[in-house]
Amino acid sequence: LNLHRITEREKNSDSTPERKIEDLTKKRIEKARLKIGKQTGTIGTVSKRSKTERLLNGRYLFDKNEVIGEGHHGRVLRGIDLGTNMRVAVKCLKKQFKCTMGRFQIADRKQKKRNAEIIHEGRMMLQIEDLPNIVSLLDLVETPRKVYYVMPLANKDLSDVVYRRRMTESCARDLMRPIFEAVKGLHDSGYTHRDIKPENIMLYQGGFAKLGDFGLSTEFGYHSGLQVVGTPAFAAPEVLGQFHRTEKLAWLNYKRADIWSLGATLYVCLAGRYPFDDSRPMSEQLSSGIQFPKNRFQHYSAHAVDLIQKLMDVDPLKRISVDEALNHPFFTES
Structure with a gap:
């Protein structure tokens, strides 16, 4: 019976690095949610509002052409929080995959490491959110292919x-x-x-x-x-x-x-x-x-x-x- 339980637990568990990172991030996000009373989550949706406009998690509206900054791994877009009417910056980072037979799969250690690094900044910002004069993280949303950080928009x-x-x-x-x-x-x-x-x-x-x-x-x-x-x-x-x-x-x-x-x-x-x-x-x-x-x-x-x-x-x-x-x-x- 004990062996059966262990086998079932191992069968149903997911101990991959991505799952561990996701679980840790969820705990950080949940802590932030309880602390500051904002809805956050690591799983979200991006719906299409127009040819260039996207609605993130049903709350953050941004335009793909409203680029504030651009880096090696992603872009920062200008957006608005429909809940508060506050202007926000949406940092969009793409996960790395390989495409096999039309399906996206994480390929190797290098790509796994890169995807872990994408989550790292959000984890850091949640850990230091109470420190003075630090840019705050309003929301962190993870979709199957991208990670979004939502922050107050700077001038x-x-x-x-x-x-x-x-x-x-x-x-x-x-x-x-x-x-x-x-x-x-x-x-x-x-x-x-x-x-x-x-x-x-x-x-x-x-x-x-x-x-x-x-x-x-x-x-x-x-x-x-x-x-x-x-x-x-x-x-x-x-x-x-x-x-x-x-x-x-x-x-x-x-x-x-x-x-x-x-x-x-x-x-x-x-x-x-x-x-x-x-x-x-x-x-x-x-x-x-x-x-x-x-x-x-x-x-x-x-x-x-x-x-x-x-x-x-x-x-x-x-x-x-x-x-x-x-x-x-x-x-x-x-």
Whole structure:
């Protein structure tokens, strides 16, 4: 009888990685539903309203042609929540399949891993939903072929501003303070972002700035060693292999790599350009230190320059922490 029960249980169980991920995501979604009172789910429908309009889960209306942004694995579309009449951003990510005899099937480990990564960002956003100045996840919907993340629609991201004109010091301070606070919340909770840059800082009506895009985020110790992740222009030297990498301190280096990225982002806010260029090898530029051209920094305080230098110390163990940065005169003596 016991053997029969075990056999039936094994027969009816689904222990595939996709099922485990789906079950974990359902638990996170259910927790969020009970906590914030919003209807969410990992299984949903997309109905066709017109040639280009789609209705997601009977609530979120979006147009396939209203593209806000586009990446390697999907697109971000402009939409509206019919329940609240609030404008939303719908991030649409395609799962990877192979087509055999007209049927879609997951093919190999690589595709399984990619599909797990698609779910990862949603899982991360649910885990950190209570942290300050983080882009919130309104809904997560999974269909057989796609995953949709629904988030509040931002007016623009920081890259729309900093590459067009340089900011005043007070403006940069007001925009970056909440981002430093967001990173502090992540680090205090045991997470790293790993891709901090202007494109991932969302600006909302009223001038509020929030940190978004957690596709590369991870918990401390999740990886055995440093991997080359993020955007090279904002990645720390140890991530790019320009500094001795200590495997036992990988979690610390990832944490300090976020600090470097904060410094590089602040530099771009003030200078309107990257801290480094392609004129010389990266190793040579790092050895000579961060440059502060007079024509770009003459109107900024010594506190601003000092903070950037401490955030972008080539040695990750000598970089200041996010707590020390928030207590730096650049933020406290405004």
